[in-house]
Amino acid sequence: MVHFEEDVGKAARFLAILPSFMKRIAGRNATVIDKRVQQCLDYLRPAIDDRMAMMTRFGKDWADRPDDLLQWTIDEVVARTQGPEEVARMVLFINFGAISTTSAAIIRALYDISVHPELVNTLREEVTVEAAVAEEGWTKVGINKMRKLDSFLRECERHNSPLPVTLSDGTFLPKGATVVTPTLATHFDEENYSNAALFDPLRSYKSDKSVQPRLTITSPDYVTFGHGKHACPGRFFTSDELKAMLAYIVVNHNVKSEYEGVRPENLRRGLTNYPNDTARVLFRKRQVG
Template identity: 50%
Template sequence: MSSQVKLDNISLSHSPADPAGSAGTPSLIAYLAYVVPVALLLYSLFSPTNLRHIPTEGASSLPLLSYIGVRDYLRDAKGVLQRGYTKHKGKVFKVAFTDRWLVVVTGKKLVDELQRLPDDAVSFVEAAGDLSAIRYTFGERIIQDPYHVPIIRTHLTKHLAPMFSDIYDEVSAAFDELIPRTGDEWVSVHAIKVIRSIVARASNRAFVGLPLCRNTAFLDTAIDFTVDVAKARVFLALFPEVLKPLAVKMIKSIDTRVQECMQHLRPFIDERMRFAEELGDDWSDKPSDMLQWIIDEVKTRDSSAEEVVRMILLMNFAAIFTSSNSFTYALYHLAASPEFAAPLREEIEAVVAEDGWTKISMGKMWRLDSFLRESQRYNGINPVSVMRKAMKSFTLSDGTYIPKGTTLVTPALATHFDSDNYVNPTVFDPFRYVREKEQDMSAVKHQFVTTSPEYVSFGHGKHACPGRFFAANELKCMMAYVVVNYDVKLEKEGVLPKNVHTATSIAPNPEARVFFRRRKPSAA
């Protein structure tokens, strides 16, 4: 079923399986045709960020002609970035986005140089605030005080081992409920929709715990919020910076979701705050979950319960949007190539027989780890990665002058499909990293969560995704459960569903269905 969200006079149509929305409505086409060129003209004429010395990929850097480049990037970001990468590998080039130029840094040397620059020279948070529009959808405070990042890096990562049994319990319960047992019959499943629900349940088992992680109304709100924020990012990208504060006022759905979530979370927040007031900050049975860690931080900032709710929703957006896409990619590969299942199942069953369903066992599943890393490399999460904003002017080692205010990125797929970085890069090779590990015996170099200038799915360097350790364990738990408990296939056997590419995201095919058949209980 499709739905339509009206943003005052601007209507963006989408289906629940299509968080990117649609850029094809007449009102948006008219907007792109008239407003964006004028905005780019003004930006080019008056912006202090002069980038004419940097080569342009797509059309021209001249004020109005650059709009052709915007159109090309919106239609085919993957192709534009690949062409620029091929021409300028090891150097930099720029592409026209709707509200700014993106300076694209390529090659191992420059990408590594970019991620090593100090925070007073380049800022990841500022770049993410601009490109992901989080400064408008979540507020400027999240840019100035991103206190959620150390919570993820320390508390969440530290508690992965004791949390894992709960995550596994939720994964198994969710799969059993959402993909029912039907004997030897195949069950058709709308993949992205069901996977989104399972990811939401498993993630919120760690975020808010039982019983809320199984509250359908709460989960629907979290998923709807994720879709709304993804749509808002696309919508806000169409406006120049000066108009974004006005444009965001046209988006009513995000605040509505916050208020809906308040109804579910407020009783739990009030109860925990009351316990802390009556029993002290370290009362017995104090929960160790994301909700509690955020409450503790919010209390030190004298903020409100609404701040706690907004941060929980931010955690849900990050978890649901990326993890459900990542898992769906991998599920499509497994269903398209059933021969991958046997070696994965052999490894998983052997490890589980020895260590059970634990975080330790996840760390021993090298074939599974390789399979998921390869899926991430092959499909991608975003067109660009390693985002940084220049906080002052500087010059790269190749002599390129970068003015203050410049947004810098690296092209993810072009990097991952470079034959200098990978053997047969256009081939999906599920166990490529197992072989590489066996060759150099590196303990961490080829792991799913390890970043490098050649593997930028999670970014790279000190600002790489802090939640990737949680995500990796959650995804491995889910895929291991599927491999052991189900056979899977596609409607069209062997035909991998095509991904959907936009200027701001890469997503798995939103309509594809996967057939599941429960395996014999003795194999579970």
């Protein structure tokens, strides 16, 4: 999955410099994408064959039919009368949107936490003492109770918005123009956030859980995951994943930045804002008991 994502990036950069009439042939012959699809299919085929066999034998809704991404993908591919290769393509495509986004988010969070050492205690307390894991264990319900952690992640995403500003206000957009949503401007607009430049990890935390805007809640003033019809469908998954990783880290480690109090600067690549990929964060395993 990870190699596929890297290869698509490389292929895109390579194809971008070729004239259009060469792109199709070069895309097939000079990139390794098809090989990655085959590799993915090798992994998935036994599972796909099992599911297909169950579908043939028991119809669409057999007892214990898995309710997971693989099954939804197979359902879609069967409805389109396509084959297993298409399942592999879809799974790769979905993971394409899932991996670098989530890795970047955990790096941003680690950089942010490394310059707020006091925050480690606040979050750790919530995870271990204030019931989350203590009451529910490492479960989805437990993760759902980590509301300070949720607020912290929401603030990390607001403050390090992945895409900076470009247009549009009715301006004519010629064919081929690049259009992006103004995430950074939205997240730093004082009309949306008071003291917007301030990183406040508990900005969204509310003692009344019914009014706390969660990391997964999109709105016109919180567009990390887009908003509306095409808002990121992976945001619930990524939220649980990020919270589980961070909760584990703060419970088991102390974290600080390499240069005390200095957060590694984000890097701009084209229109995208990436977390610094060479900076270091220091971890010390906690001595408990």
